[in-house]
Amino acid sequence: MIALIASRIAIMIPNVIILTFLLFAATTSFLGTPAAIMLGEDASPESIAELNAKLGFDEPLLMRYWAWVTDALSGDFGRSYSTQQPVAEMIANALPLTMELALWAILFAFFGAALINSATFLKGFVDRVVAAVSVVGITVPNFFLGLLLIYLFSVQLRLLPTTGWSPWENGAGKHLLHMILPVVTLTTFYFSSFSLVYKAEYKSVENNLFIRAARAKGLSESRISYRHILPNSVLPLVTYAGLSLGQLVGGAVVTETVFSMPGMGRLLVNAISARDFPVMLAVGMVIIVGVMLLNLLADITYSLINPLVRTAG
């Protein structure tokens, strides 16, 4: 078990280093030096060179990467070019919201897919509803689904707040009310793809002899579904949930923009349009490293609940 985790981490470390270096090199070399952006087009080459030297941009790439990483590890991501605010502070403000949004979505999608699709004793009904929701979830882009929900529930029915966000401190009820539409938007896609994965596994488990034995014993269909098939079909969902975390972050970025929520997505989008290099880099890094860490977590969870992997590991 420990050996398995250790080997996973051993594989992950070089990956993180290579990816973060690529991101760093790409952002710095494509965007040009920050001094040129900060001083504008009319700046003289001397003043650009001077500011570059001040910011440490005259050093070789590898040195700058190393400096950035050591600073980042001590919690210093530099300052935003456009607002002069420490980037670490901006991320600390934005990250919890994105994580909350993603967490709700993955919880609802995961348990929803497992519990709803196990209701086979309701025969065709559930299947048809899930199939309809799945087509919507897979083909309707997040931004459009979000807008559609805003139009229906906020503009037409006036049931829910349109956009924006209310922090926990202003009351949990208000906070959750603002969360409903974004969470539904983000969940629909994952519910659809999780359902596909779960249903396939469910069907193959259903063919096992022990299910036939349970049926022969006279157990009710719902008991067979939830006590015998579900626990044996839920494992691939754990792997799949881990693999789709990256997509989930992408979905969160779009969803936050639709609902104008001040999360990581909006931070990244604003930074890109303002060419705010330190913010862009830091948000990109946090997202990539975060996704990889959570993936590792999913892997470890998987091996904890699946004894087969543990021995084979």
Next chain:
Amino acid sequence: MKRFSVRLILGLTLLVLVTASALFAPWIAPYSPIQTTTSVLAVPSAEHILGTDQLGRDVFSRIIWGTRVSLQVGVAAAVVAVLLGAPIGLAAGFFRGRIDFFLVQVIDIFIALPALVLALIITAMLGPSVTNLSVTLGVVTAPTVARLIRGQVFVVRETLYVEAARATGASSSWIIRKHIMPNTMRVVWAQFAINVSLAIFTSASLSFLGLGVPPPAPDWGGMVRDGSMFLPIRPAISLAPGVAVALTVLTFYLIGSSMNEDD
């Protein structure tokens, strides 16, 4: 395919409509998609069936012309993804061993990464254009193609006819060209269609975030973004192009999934 499934028929019908809209845009669209006029934010009427946007452009005409941009990016990105992903998947599946282990590691890292965020950062650096969008989306979706083809190759290379070919002394390249490739082609085509739908989906999301094909080109994601300001008073401006995106994505998704479906 022995019989045509409902999915396939629906998908192909939609494909005809979408393609026709792209090919015959100048004849279908009643107005210019970029010419601004003074009749701003007109309500849908017989003259402008979906109304006009904040610059007085006919929304319906912009949607019809937008099909071209959308299809261009979608198809080009899928071509890039298959050209890049297929050889990697073939190599990993066929040679196995160390090559496979290494390639799978690389593939898995990229599958786990947020494709949209990567595409966002890359297009931000390269600057948005049809070419850049296609290449970027192709590259970020290539790992999924590679993984799928690797799996298919694993199945095919264990079949008796491959064993027979090997027993008669056929070379690796012969087996790949004559046995493995033809038998993975259907999966490749199915995935190609799925990738077109994925690329249209993602490129629309990127343009919604402000990194699509630059204006004034009619671009669905951008239209939704600009129109969303007027959602309460003129819902058609932003919702209609959204429907166009969803239908086009659905078209290719239906075709791809129905090809995977029947055996």
